[in-house]
Amino acid sequence: MYDVIIIGAGPAGISASLYAKRANRSVLVLYSGESQIEKAHLIDNYYGFKGGISGAQLYSDGIEQAKALGVEVLNEEVLNAVMNASMNYEISTKQGKYEGKTLIISTGNKRLKPDIKGVDDFEGRGISYCAICDGFFYRKKNVAVIGNEDYALSEADELEHIAGSVRIFTDGLPAPETEKYEVVTGKIKEFSGDAKLHKIELEDGTSYDVDGAFIAQGSAGGADFAKKLGIVINGNNIKTADDMSTNVPGVFACGNITGGLLQVCKAVYEGAQAGLSAVNYIKSKEKKE
Amino acid sequence: MSVTILDNDNFEKEVLQETKPVLVDFFATWCGPCKMMAPVIDEIAAESDAYKVCKLDVDEADEIAEKYGIMSIPTIMVFKNGEAAKSFVGVTDKQALTDALK
Structure with missing residues (x-):
């Protein structure tokens, strides 16, 4: 059982993992496929990187940074995420099953609806x-x-x-x-x-x-997991409160999946907040027990 | 107001003959996302007497679910004067539901 399971290893997910790990919690990050940030040739508007840095470099440095701190980071594609009877989260990948007290969705944004005629007309009717x-x-x-x-x-x-x-x-x-x-x-x-x-x-x-x-096109994205878990989504974005919580207790979302500015700075901030909020959620749950 | 439980027999009286707007939550006991919707439905019911709030278990009231073509749950429908006025598929924001009841 992990304290925090994070889906996605981009700036939001990794930032969340750093904050949760530094609060002395067990953290698992699962990721697969290409991150949106890897496609950025040069990021030269992010604080502190004089002359800029490539998206791919920032991405792999982030994963290394988390691993160095003791975060488990596994390259496994998540196929399903469900809440079990004890209000924990069961995450299935092609390779195995993991259970977490909290779940942070930081998958980046993927179009949920395919561009095929009739999709909207028959939603909920087939x-x-x-x-x-x-x-x-x-x-x-x-x-x-x-x-x-x-x-x-x-x-x-x-x-x-x-x-x-x-x-x-x-x-x-x-x-x-x-x-x-x-x-x-x-x-x-x-x-x-x-x-x-x-x-x-x-x-x-x-x-x-x-x-x-x-x-079920491509790999499952954040909005797909959200639908299965009963999270409110607006279009393709997960709806979150200021503390990055969703309407489902113990599930948080951060980064591009929440909409707004598609920028590293915003993803990093939301990740930090989601990581801290997940830790606070576990603390309050522990107090009740 | 409390939540009215619907079945195949009372749907006509409780929903179609009701003069106030009626919200119907089509759900099933085995549906995970429906459980996330339940507390929101209860909250909406408790907040006002200007409308009626009902729950319909699609396995129990299967004829009604079939009649309204429910193939995805949760589906939340708002009825006004016996007519289906609006339908929401999937877990839906509370604000959108209360707006539809106005």
Whole structure:
């Protein structure tokens, strides 16, 4: 059991880890894929770096700094995050499961909604972002999972035992490695139906009858975890209070996922606050026990 | 006001025939995000008598859930004069819900 589990190793997540670790708490940081900051060729507006620093350098220095302080930092892709009966958080990665008293979401911002015609029209009427939440409504029905990576396969696994059939649609991307599911690789033209979703139409003219489509493109982002945990989101951003807490007790968010200025300085500040708030949350919980 | 529990039989009387605006929280006992919504729904109910607040377990009141095409929970609907006026899919900000009840 960790005191604090942090998803994301950018400036916000690492900053949160430093503050929580310095408060003598056990901290695990999980990350995967490319951070937005790594794409920044030169950051020359961040305090103290005369002549600037490359985003990739600042990113790897941050991870090294946290490791040197005793923070566990693991390159593992998070597939699912749920609250268990004792109000702790269970985080599943491809490699294992971890439990934390608190969770800090600092994944950066990823577009939650795909740019496919009909997505908005059928949200809650066939389009879903959470297999574990909505799978039950598709008992014995034909469902699609939109995506092509491990996250899509993990959502398909959630649905397999409930739905009548599960098909994976990659929307033009390469097929994932699976023998379990039928994979359709054509580019999607639109989701169609009447009051409910009935069809996925491809650009090549073929169409598939479906009752539900679960969006799981790329790796799971902060907003995906938020939906599963019951966190209020505005568009693609997690809503937080001044102390970086969300509406779910013990879950905090910081960095680009909360919206506002997409700057290192803002991510670092929010990370520090989230780390301290997580520690305060654990302290007050310990007092009650 | 307290929260009214809905089932297949009382929906017509409690929601459709109600003259005040009615908020209906479609939920299930197995739905994690729904549990985050529950205290907010209770708070809204306690704050005013100008509207009515109800909860509907989609497994118990399955006919109603089916009729309104509920396929994602939590879904919160606001009814005015027997008509569905607004629908929110997913955990929703309290302010947005109380605004819809005005």
